[in-house]
Amino acid sequence: MTAPTSKPVTAFGPDFPFPYDEWITHEAGLGQIPESAHGKKVAVIGSGAAAMTASFELMRMGLHPVIYESGQFGGRLRSHEFEGSGGITAELGGMRFPISSTGFYHYINMLGLETEEFPNPLTPAAGSTVIDLEGETHYGETLADLPDVYHEVAMAYDEALEESAHFSALKDAIRNRDAGRIKELWDPIVEEWDERTFYDFVVSSKAFSRLSFRHREVFGQVGFGTGGWDSDFSNTMLEILRVNVCELDDDQRYVVGGVEQMPKGLWQREVDGMAHWPDGTSLSKLNNGGTRAGVRKISRHSDGQQLEITDAWGRVDSYEAVLATCQSHLLTTSIETDEDLFEQKMWMALDRTRYMQSSKTFVMVDRPFWKDKDPETGRDVMSMTLTDRLTRGTYLFDNGPGKPAVICLTYSWMTDALKMLPLSVDERVNLALAALKKIYPKVDIAQHIVGDPVTVSWEDDPNFLGAFKGALPGHYRYNSRMYGHFIQEKLPEKHRGIFMAGDGVSWTPAWVEGAVQTALNSVWGIMTHFGGSTHQGNPGPGDVYPMLGPMVLGE
Numbered sequence: 197m198t199a200p201t202s203k204p205v206t207a208f209g210p211d212f213p214f215p216y217d218e219w220i221t222h223e224a225g226l227g228q229i230p231e232s233a234h235g236k237k238v239a240v241i242g243s244g245a246a247a248m249t250a251s252f253e254l255m256r257m258g259l260h261p262v263i264y265e266s267g268q269f270g271g272r273l274r275s276h277e278f279e280g281s282g283g284i285t286a287e288l289g290g291m292r293f294p295i296s297s298t299g300f301y302h303y304i305n306m307l308g309l310e311t312e313e314f315p316n317p318l319t320p321a322a323g324s325t326v327i328d329l330e331g332e333t334h335y336g337e338t339l340a341d342l343p344d345v346y347h348e349v350a351m352a353y354d355e356a357l358e359e360s361a362h363f364s365a366l367k368d369a370i371r372n373r374d375a376g377r378i379k380e381l382w383d384p385i386v387e388e389w390d391e392r393t394f395y396d397f398v399v400s401s402k403a404f405s406r407l408s409f410r411h412r413e414v415f416g417q418v419g420f421g422t423g424g425w426d427s428d429f430s431n432t433m434l435e436i437l438r439v440n441v442c443e444l445d446d447d448q449r450y451v452v453g454g455v456e457q458m459p460k461g462l463w464q465r466e467v468d469g470m471a472h473w474p475d476g477t478s479l480s481k482l483n484n485g486g487t488r489a490g491v492r493k494i495s496r497h498s499d500g501q502q503l504e505i506t507d508a509w510g511r512v513d514s515y516e517a518v519l520a521t522c523q524s525h526l527l528t529t530s531i532e533t534d535e536d537l538f539e540q541k542m543w544m545a546l547d548r549t550r551y552m553q554s555s556k557t558f559v560m561v562d563r564p565f566w567k568d569k570d571p572e573t574g575r576d577v578m579s580m581t582l583t584d585r586l587t588r589g590t591y592l593f594d595n596g597p598g599k600p601a602v603i604c605l606t607y608s609w610m611t612d613a614l615k616m617l618p619l620s621v622d623e624r625v626n627l628a629l630a631a632l633k634k635i636y637p638k639v640d641i642a643q644h645i646v647g648d649p650v651t652v653s654w655e656d657d658p659n660f661l662g663a664f665k666g667a668l669p670g671h672y673r674y675n676s677r678m679y680g681h682f683i684q685e686k687l688p689e690k691h692r693g694i695f696m697a698g699d700g701v702s703w704t705p706a707w708v709e710g711a712v713q714t715a716l717n718s719v720w721g722i723m724t725h726f727g728g729s730t731h732q733g734n735p736g737p738g739d740v741y742p743m744l745g746p747m748v749l750g751e
């Protein structure tokens with residue numbers, strides 16, 4: 197057994213164990229392009245985390261990213277400011293960011309954004325947690341306060357991870373950034389689990405087979421770390437294992453004032469000492485303060501070289517490189533994409549990408565009244581709540597003294613999110629209040645609501661058509677094709693010049709770190725496309741891909 201170390205676990209692999217955080221902080225920089233390419237325009241579709249990360253780094257190399265956005269700036273990092281509240285926000289997309297996301301935090305720290313511990317279940321930040329299943333309610337501050345069944349479930353999952361995934365050894369290898377050892381442990385897991393579901397993993401484990409069906413139900417509803425995971429039961433187990441081994445569901449923080457400040461900050465940040473551009477240049481300045489409209493068409497110019505982008509107003513521009521960060525199924529729905537730009541096997545991967553549904557509903561309340569004590573029990577009158585009722589997860593945000601507080605009344609996925617889909621915001625709030633009333637009969641949340649509630653169903657928005665990828669069994673090959681597409685030297689000419697990035701291209705969908713890492717892959721790809729290269733002392737993802745790239749499963 198490897199000796200325990202104090203090094204932190206980071207999102208280092210396991211499929212492609214490349215140190216993105218070291219690459220972007222190295223003093224030599226990410227690489228350079230020839231002077232003849234300086235100032236050349238690159239079309240970037242989208243303005244979310246991936247688009248802004250890639251655009252920022254491409255600008256620093258001397259390229260001119262031109263940003264197209266069909267919806268709201270920031271994409272799925274969307275912080276809704278309650279009307280007239282002076283900065284009180286609700287995170288409609290990404291909201292809790294594990295500290296193992298070191299690529300993402302590089303930009304958060306660079307922008308000077310403040311973070312706080314996220315009020316997840318049974319954490320000190322939540323204060324107290326209520327778990328309400330099948331009408332039975334338990335109150336606790338830590339796992340130790342909950343009945344035995346919760347401990348048994350937690351222990352069983354830990355045991356199952358050891359039994360089937362060499363969990364401690366794999367985590368140690370990730371901590372130590374030991375790429376060889378990671379591959380030794382992870383590659384056989386890929387072969388064994390690509391075509392098997394999360395549910396299969398649970399039921400076929402020795403640990404859970406000793407326990408009752410009720411234990412599996414409790415696991416599905418309460419899960420590990422942040423809440424219920426039954427909505428992921430049908431996903432490939434590999435995706436869940438990545439979350440576990442990279443500690444994506446642990447030690448999460450939120451960005452004070454809203455995570456949308458990340459893409460907006462990168463857009464506005466004025467940078468000195470860049471290749472080609474004068475000091476003080478920003479993405480915003482290069483784009484005259486605004487993004488282009490949404491992209492309607494991507495095609496190859498008749499010269500066979502350049503790519504043509506047609507925007508929503510019919511304006512056509514030509515580029516040597518295009519980076520698409522929108523969700524992949526939009527390339528066949530809202531964007532007319534020349535079929536010849538990708539090989540058919542790639543289309544298979546893009547079209548088979550499966551997106552999950554997700555819905556959230558927030559209200560602003562006059563104060564964090566949930567911290568009032570119930571005179572009979574001495575407990576908080578209301579707590580962070582996990583339940584099998586339709587609200588599923590209810591999160592409480594105290595914005596500090598004298599400020600309104602915020603409640604995420606319901607955060608749900610898949611079938612639970614679909615239940616909300618046809619409903620208006622008021623109907624959603626009323627349903628959530630009715631469900632919570634059954635758990636907290638003495639609390640009148642409605643009396644505390646101020647301002648207008650806000651809701652989102654990501655699957656209902658034509659700019660997304662889903663919240664995030666949730667890979668199904670057998671999707672490893674598709675993921676591999678999309679992830680490795682940034683290396684284009686072996687592609688036929690007609691398939692070159694179009695790049696992809698975003699969490700849907702990554703191995704870790706639903707985590708912004710995947711958007712950042714794939715954006716950095718695309719930076720390497722675009723740099724190489726323009727004839728550039730990395731510094732010898734700071735190899736980039738494409739340089740080491742032949743050695744460290746994901747294992748290949750035969751076709």
Ligand SMILES: Cc1cc2nc3c(=O)[nH]c(=O)nc-3n(C[C@H](O)[C@H](O)[C@H](O)COP(=O)(O)OP(=O)(O)OC[C@H]3O[C@@H](n4cnc5c(N)ncnc54)[C@H](O)[C@@H]3O)c2cc1C
Pocket residue numbers: 241242243244245246247264265266267268269270271272273288289290291292293294489490491492521522523526530531554555654659660663664697698699700705706707708709710711
């Ligand atoms: C409900 C929810 C909860 C989440 N929770 C977390 C979390 O807690 N922690 C975490 O780390 N991550 C979380 N995520 C994931 C995180 O939000 C994403 O990984 C990240 O925001 C994705 O960034 P992206 O750049 O890949 O894609 P996006 O942000 O989706 O950017 C793509 C952009 O392309 C635009 N676009 C679409 N079509 C066109 C077109 N035709 N022309 C031009 N532009 C177009 C879209 O409008 C969008 O702005 C969550 C996501 C959701 C939806």
